[in-house]
Amino acid sequence: MxxxxxxxxxxxxxxxxxxxxxxxxxxxxxxxxxxxxxxxxxxxxxxxxxxxxxxxxxxxxxxGIPRGKGMAxxxxxxxxxxxxxxxxxxxxxxxxxxxxxxxGIEPSDGVMFPLIVIFDHREGRTLQPLGQPPPMRVLVLDFGGEVDTVEFNSACRESTLRLLEPRMLESVSLIEAGMRQGDISLIGKGATISSVANQEILFNPNLEAVIDLSAEVGAVGVNVAHSGTVIGMLFRDDVALVEKATDLARLRFGCLETVLHCRVTGGGVRLH
Structure with a gap:
C-alpha cells in the first residue's frame, strides 16, 4: 500500500x-x-x-505460465x-x-503495460512507469501448493497494510532509485524488503532459507508472488551464476517442485 x-x-x-x-x-x-x-x-x-x-x-x-502460483x-x-x-x-x-x-474481470497484474510499472491491481487508480529494467534474471522456486486468488483478494487487510506502508515506501524508493540508476543491487534490496514485509500478508515458510541461499550464491535479492507461492532469486545477467544457484537450490531444498530460470523483461503485449 x-x-x-x-x-x-x-x-x-x-x-x-x-x-x-x-x-x-x-x-x-x-x-x-x-x-x-x-x-x-x-x-x-x-x-x-x-x-x-x-x-x-x-x-x-x-x-506455459504455471497456474495458481502468483505468476500472473x-x-x-x-x-x-x-x-x-x-x-x-x-x-x-x-x-x-x-x-x-x-x-472488470478480476484484480490484475500490470504486465499489459510496457516497462516496469507500479500498478493498482484492484482499481487501476495508480500507475507509475519505472522504466526498462536493467539486464536481470530471476530463478523462480516453486515449493508446491496454490493460492486461491479470488479468496485472497476478497479478504480485508487494510489495517495490516497501513502498518506495513512505511516499509513499502522504503522498498519502492530503493526500486525506483535502482531503475533510475541501472543499479541492480538497489532493486534487489528493495524487492527483499517488500518480500519480508509480505510475510505479514501471506506467509511463506521457505522465504528465510531462500534469502540465506541468495546471499551465499551472489543473488542481489529476492521477490515473492504477492498472492502466490513462488519465490524468486534475483540475479545480474549471468547465466552461469544462475545455473550454479539452480544446482544448489535443488540440493538444499528437497521439497522443490519446480525451478524456472527466467529473464526479466519490459512487459507489455505483442501482436504477431
Missing part, C-alpha cells in the same frame, strides 16, 4: 500466454478452453467494449484474449484500455 492505495511493482518475465481469436457471424456465442473461464469472459467483455454484436468468437489459448497467469491469459479479440475485430487497444477491461 502506497499513500493508502493498494498497488504492486510488476516483474514481467520471458514467459507468456498466446491467444488467437476467430470471429464469425452469429449470436454472441463464445467458444473457449473449459479451464479458461476468465479468458472466455475477457473475449465477451472486449466485444461489448468495442460495440461488436452479432458475432461468435472462438478462442485458442496457449500458455490469469492476467496474461485475460490480456492476451483481450488483445486478440480486439485485433480480430480490427481494433487496437491501448494498455490502459486493456487494463480497464481486465480489472
Amino acid at each position: 502506497l499513500d493508502g492505495i493498494l498497488c504492486m511493482v510488476t516483474c514481467p518475465i520471458d514467459m507468456c500466454s498466446t491467444a488467437t481469436v476467430e470471429l464469425s457471424s452469429g449470436e454472441g456465442a463464445i467458444s473457449a478452453p473449459e479451464d479458461s473461464p476468465k479468458a472466455s469472459r475477457a473475449v465477451r467483455e472486449t466485444l461489448q467494449h468495442l460495440g461488436e454484436s452479432g458475432v461468435d468468437a472462438h478462442l485458442f489459448l496457449d500458455s 497467469s490469469s492476467t496474461a491469459d485475460v490480456s492476451a484474449a483481450i488483445v486478440a479479440t480486439a485485433s480480430a475485430a480490427g481494433h487496437e487497444l491501448a494498455p490502459a484500455q486493456i487494463a480497464k477491461i481486465a480489472l
